[in-house]
Structures are given as structure tokens and as C-alpha cells.
Amino acid sequence: MKRTITAGIVHGLLVISSLTTVLPFIWMILTSFKTYEESIHIPMIILPSSWNFDNFTEVLAKFPFAYFYTNTFLMMAVVVIGQLAICSLAAYAFARLRFPGRDLVFLLCLSLMMVPGQIFLIPRYSLMVKWRLTDTLTALWLPRLFSVFGVFMLRQFFSALPRDLDEAAKIDGCSYWGIYHRVLLPLIKPGLVSLGILIALDSWKDLMWPLIVNTDMKKQTLSAGLAYLIGEHTTIYPLVMAGGLMAAAPMIILFFIFQRYFIEGIALSGIKL
Structure with missing residues (x-):
């Protein structure tokens, strides 16, 4: 009985939590089909x-x-591919290789996760100005090619793999690069997919960085482009929701x-054999 x-x-709390999460999205869908008068009507029109x-039209x-869609997809593709490549290489080095100061360097990298990302906006913008990359698509993805979180997450996956795999690959004449991309990388596919998502x-x-580094509307991303829908004096809510x-x-x-890879990757990211 108990x-x-x-x-x-428990199920009641889960249902309430799910409704709390989904209701704003449902309200956005409904409002996107309303007129402006209906969106501000009191009492509310459901x-x-x-x-x-x-x-929408x-x-x-x-x-x-x-342009918003094209810029966003291009930036996303470059950032995902770049981060997965760089972060997986760094994670492999921290998890499987032995070199002086490895743990100290890793702790220093982890300490960057304690710093708010907004602190790096000014140095990044200064670099973009110095390199004359403002108002370009390159400025959208170049500062995002590395992520400490990505290194930490993939290091957990590499650390969970048995070291016997490395020894067996070395006996077969495999180099460190071969062990990385032929043996270990295919085994952490759930982690790569979940990190990629x-x-x-x-x-x-991302809203703040595109608005800072680019002023040309045709060089903006979707999130920054949505900011232009907010009027200075009046906001047409159905347009914003659309x-x-x-x-x-x-x-x-x-x-x-x-979703299968995403859930599997998050569930396994903290396991170390």
C-alpha cells in the first residue's frame, strides 16, 4: 500500500513537472497563430x-x-565538427597518455569552468577586431572551437575503457594515433553524439556573442535575428512567437x-570502470 x-x-510530481516544462512551448505555438489583439486580450484567449x-509569412x-538559417547551420556544423575533433584529441591525451604535469594541466583547464563565460567576451572581441574578423561568419565559430566541458565529458568516456585495449593495439603495431581513431574513438560513439547535440x-x-561581434543583419544567427523582432516601443507577440x-x-x-544516443551518453558519462 505504501x-x-x-x-x-512520484508520478504525480513527474506529470506536474512535465506540464510545467511543456506548457510554455504549447503557449508559444498557440500564440504564433493568434492576432495581436488576441495575444494581449484580458482575460486570456487560449x-x-x-x-x-x-x-509566419x-x-x-x-x-x-x-540568411539566419544558413549562418546558423554553417556555424553549428563547423563548431560541432571542430569541437568534437579538438576535444576528443585533448580528452584522449588526458585520459590515456602519461606526460609530466598532465593532472595539473587538466585541473587548470577545469578551473576555467568556474569562471563565467561573459568574462571572455571582451578579450575575444578584441582578438576579432585585431584580426579584422568582425562582421564575418568566421567570427561566429572561431572562438567556439574548444570547450573545457567537452574535454571533461569525453575524458570520462576514454577513462571508462579498459587499458587492455591500448596494450593489445600496441602489440599489433598500432601508433597512438591509430589507437585513438581506430580503437577507442568508435567505442565512445554515444558520448560523441550526446556532446555533439x-x-x-x-x-x-547563443545570443550574446553574435550581437556583439556582428552588426550586419545578413551575418546574424537565428537567436540574434529574433532579437530584431522585439520592438523599441511595441512588441508584436504573435510575430515573436512565430x-x-x-x-x-x-x-x-x-x-x-x-535522443537514444543523447540519453545513453549522459547516463554513461559518469561511469568509470
């Missing part, structure tokens, strides 16, 4: 009077969403496609 009551309470796509007509999500929703829905849809689709 077990049934406990299970009921369902729009008519389901039309006028808000208006957003596409007023703002260069084709996290990197893609972080790149997709733009937000178009910006969020690709990431939601990406998660549902790779």
Missing part, C-alpha cells in the same frame, strides 16, 4: 479564432530568415532523431 502511494506521488500562417517577408544546442541558442517556433523546430527534430 509503495503504491509513493509511486502515485485558442486563436482562426488558424492562419499570416504571422510576415516574419519571413520582413526579416532575412534565409549539446554543442549544437549551445551554438544554436519566429521563436521556426527557430526552435530544427533543434527539437534533432533531439528526437538522436
Whole structure:
């Protein structure tokens, strides 16, 4: 009896938590189909009077969403590939190789995770100005090619693999590079996929850096482009919600496609054999 009551309470709390998470997204979808008068009406109107796509067509007509999507996808692809390559190499070195000061260097890298990312905005911007990369697509992805979190996460996966694999590969004449990309890298596929999803999500929703480094609207990303939907005096909420829905849809689709690897990677990232 107690077990049934406990299970009921737990499931009730999970349902409430799920609704709390999903309701804002549902409200965004409903508002994207409303008129401006319906969106500010008191008392609130839950369902729009008519389901039309006028808000979506208006957003596409007023703002260069084709450039926003292209810039965001290009930046995301470069950042994901670059971070997975660089972070996996660094994680392999920290987890499997022995060299003087390895643990000290790793601790220094981890200490960077304790520092707020906003502190690095000014040095990064100064570098972009010095290298004359402001208002370019390169400035969107170049400072994001390395992540301490990515190194830490993949190091956990490499550390969880038995060291007998390295010894067997060395006996077969495999080099360190061969052990890395032929033996160990395929075994941490869930970690690579889950980290790739996290990197893609972080790149997709980054707002501050694109607004700082680029002023040309055609060189902006989706998240920064949505900021242009916020009016100085009046905000047309249905337009903002329509733009937000178009910006969020690709990431939601990406998660549902790779959710198995994502959940498996997060679940295994803390296990060390």
C-alpha cells in the first residue's frame, strides 16, 4: 500500500513537472497563430479564432530568415565538427597518455569552468577586431572551437575503457594515433553524439556573442535575428512567437532523431570502470 502511494506521488510530481516544462512551448505555438489583439486580450484567449500562417509569412517577408538559417547551420556544423575533433584529441591525451604535469594541466583547464563565460567576451572581441574578423561568419565559430566541458565529458568516456585495449593495439603495431581513431574513438560513439547535440544546442541558442561581434543583419544567427523582432516601443507577440517556433523546430527534430544516443551518453558519462 505504501509503495503504491509513493509511486502515485512520484508520478504525480513527474506529470506536474512535465506540464510545467511543456506548457510554455504549447503557449508559444498557440500564440504564433493568434492576432495581436488576441495575444494581449484580458482575460486570456487560449485558442486563436482562426488558424492562419499570416504571422509566419510576415516574419519571413520582413526579416532575412534565409540568411539566419544558413549562418546558423554553417556555424553549428563547423563548431560541432571542430569541437568534437579538438576535444576528443585533448580528452584522449588526458585520459590515456602519461606526460609530466598532465593532472595539473587538466585541473587548470577545469578551473576555467568556474569562471563565467561573459568574462571572455571582451578579450575575444578584441582578438576579432585585431584580426579584422568582425562582421564575418568566421567570427561566429572561431572562438567556439574548444570547450573545457567537452574535454571533461569525453575524458570520462576514454577513462571508462579498459587499458587492455591500448596494450593489445600496441602489440599489433598500432601508433597512438591509430589507437585513438581506430580503437577507442568508435567505442565512445554515444558520448560523441550526446556532446555533439549539446554543442549544437549551445551554438544554436547563443545570443550574446553574435550581437556583439556582428552588426550586419545578413551575418546574424537565428537567436540574434529574433532579437530584431522585439520592438523599441511595441512588441508584436504573435510575430515573436512565430519566429521563436521556426527557430526552435530544427533543434527539437534533432533531439528526437538522436535522443537514444543523447540519453545513453549522459547516463554513461559518469561511469568509470
